[in-house]
Amino acid sequence: MARWEGNARGRLERAALTLFGEQGYDGTTVAQIAQRANLTERSFYRWFSDKREVLFAGDDLEAHFLAAIEAVPAGTGAMPTLLAAFASVPEVLRPRDFLRERAVVIAANPPLRERELIKMASMSATIVGALLSRGFDEQTARLATEVGSAVLGLATRRWMDDEQTAFADLLSASASDLLAVAADGVPAGKRS
Amino acid sequence: MARWEGNARGRLERAALTLFGEQGYDGTTVAQIAQRANLTERSFYRWFSDKREVLFAGDDLEAHFLAAIEAVPAGTGAMPTLLAAFASVPEVLRPRDFLRERAVVIAANPPLRERELIKMASMSATIVGALLSRGFDEQTARLATEVGSAVLGLATRRWMDDEQTAFADLLSASASDLLAVAADGVPAGKRS
DNA sequence: AGAAGTGACGACAGAACCTGTCGTCACCGA
DNA sequence: TCGGTGACGACAGGTTCTGTCGTCACTTCT
Numbered sequence: 001m002a003r004w005e006g007n008a009r010g011r012l013e014r015a016a017l018t019l020f021g022e023q024g025y026d027g028t029t030v031a032q033i034a035q036r037a038n039l040t041e042r043s044f045y046r047w048f049s050d051k052r053e054v055l056f057a058g059d060d061l062e063a064h065f066l067a068a069i070e071a072v073p074a075g076t077g078a079m080p081t082l083l084a085a086f087a088s089v090p091e092v093l094r095p096r097d098f099l100r101e102r103a104v105v106i107a108a109n110p111p112l113r114e115r116e117l118i119k120m121a122s123m124s125a126t127i128v129g130a131l132l133s134r135g136f137d138e139q140t141a142r143l144a145t146e147v148g149s150a151v152l153g154l155a156t157r158r159w160m161d162d163e164q165t166a167f168a169d170l171l172s173a174s175a176s177d178l179l180a181v182a183a184d185g186v187p188a189g190k191r192s
Numbered sequence: 193m194a195r196w197e198g199n200a201r202g203r204l205e206r207a208a209l210t211l212f213g214e215q216g217y218d219g220t221t222v223a224q225i226a227q228r229a230n231l232t233e234r235s236f237y238r239w240f241s242d243k244r245e246v247l248f249a250g251d252d253l254e255a256h257f258l259a260a261i262e263a264v265p266a267g268t269g270a271m272p273t274l275l276a277a278f279a280s281v282p283e284v285l286r287p288r289d290f291l292r293e294r295a296v297v298i299a300a301n302p303p304l305r306e307r308e309l310i311k312m313a314s315m316s317a318t319i320v321g322a323l324l325s326r327g328f329d330e331q332t333a334r335l336a337t338e339v340g341s342a343v344l345g346l347a348t349r350r351w352m353d354d355e356q357t358a359f360a361d362l363l364s365a366s367a368s369d370l371l372a373v374a375a376d377g378v379p380a381g382k383r384s
Numbered sequence: 385a386g387a388a389g390t391g392a393c394g395a396c397a398g399a400a401c402c403t404g405t406c407g408t409c410a411c412c413g414a
Numbered sequence: 415t416c417g418g419t420g421a422c423g424a425c426a427g428g429t430t431c432t433g434t435c436g437t438c439a440c441t442t443c444t
Binding site (some may be wrong): 008043 | 392393395
């Protein structure tokens with residue numbers, strides 16, 4: 001029997017990633033994923049709530065962000081708080097190879113992009129809540145989170161292709177880039 | 193027979209909205225929706241590609257935005273272009289009552305929120321493309337679209353609860369609000 | 385050592401989602 | 415009057431996801 005091999009969750013994730021890459025998301029069944037991991041379809045659903053979740057369940061960035069924001073000294077501005085919290089992201093991320101492969105698969109399959117978007121939205125809501133409880137008003141919290149998420153996404157994409165530069169440096173560089181573009185989008189006469 | 197009653201699509205949308213509101217999204221089956229509309233489950237899938245799409249298929253805002261952006265005079269800045277294009281949104285929107293009821297149902301059901309997010313993302317991609325083809329660079333186009341979408345969302349939420357004010361006014365008021373918050377998020381010394 | 389508990393798993397059943405296919409019926413233009 | 419077309423019902427079947435139960439390895443307590 002193939003039972004009790006250990007790390008069933010990791011085997012399922014690897015199998016799913018490979019099969020999604022080879023046959024597409026719709027083209028692979030949960031039964032195929034389970035079979036490749038030496039498990040049954042029923043066991044797949046014991047580890048993941050649904051088929052898409054197999055590529056997202058491991059992240060768990062939300063709890064990490066909450067703790068990281070908590071660790072920032074009080075009195076720090078909203079954006080600096082977020083950037084400081086984001087700097088420690090790579091510590092909880094998976095290996096770059098896995099993330100690259102995963103990004104390609106997600107980009108190619110609408111159902112997976114859909115799931116990714118709602119994960120982002122959920123993360124944003126969590127971050128907004130954390131900022132609110134630190135005393136920022138709602139509009140500031142929301143805008144800082146949106147802009148901060150854009151910066152984080154940009155930095156993460158760069159990080160996946162750049163093995164040399166430290167993540168913190170990519171993060172501040174991305175923040176500068178975004179600020180430059182944002183300033184360019186508002187006419188000088190309209191600024192307050 | 194209940195066939196040939198006309199407006200099958202609208203009957204299905206109404207039935208789905210009501211049932212989702214009464215029993216929740218997961219609690220209502222496609223067969224129930226079809227039955228309430230005097231149709232079969234198979235006919236439901238002739239009108240909508242999947243269960244969630246019954247609340248989203250009618251929008252078709254993308255084509256409208258493309259045309260509206262096209263109609264803006266050349267040489268206009270990115271944000272003003274978007275705001276001008278967005279001003280005509282109510283013309284293609286459904287009745288306020290329908291939208292309000294729909295918003296409540298979507299907010300209460302994760303699968304529907306998921307679908308809404310990907311619709312927004314798709315719309316954003318379309319708008320970015322339209323701005324690119326008008327000569328804006330990629331970063332400007334992307335940022336203007338993100339900020340513009342936030343403004344549009346804010347104005348639309350206000351519009352649903354405010355029967356008096358013209359949509360164009362709500363739109364420019366929302367743009368002002370967002371600018372104020374954005375400026376507040378960047379220290380004066382850091383502005384370029 | 386042996387008994388009881390726990391957790392991962394397989395096996396099976398079944399509801400709901402979604403698709404393919406075919407025949408039927410109303411309507412429309414020639 | 416006759417074909418063409420589009421909306422529809424009926425049926426079959428694959429896939430996703432859930433509930434339930436029994437089994438097996440491992441652990442813990444006696």
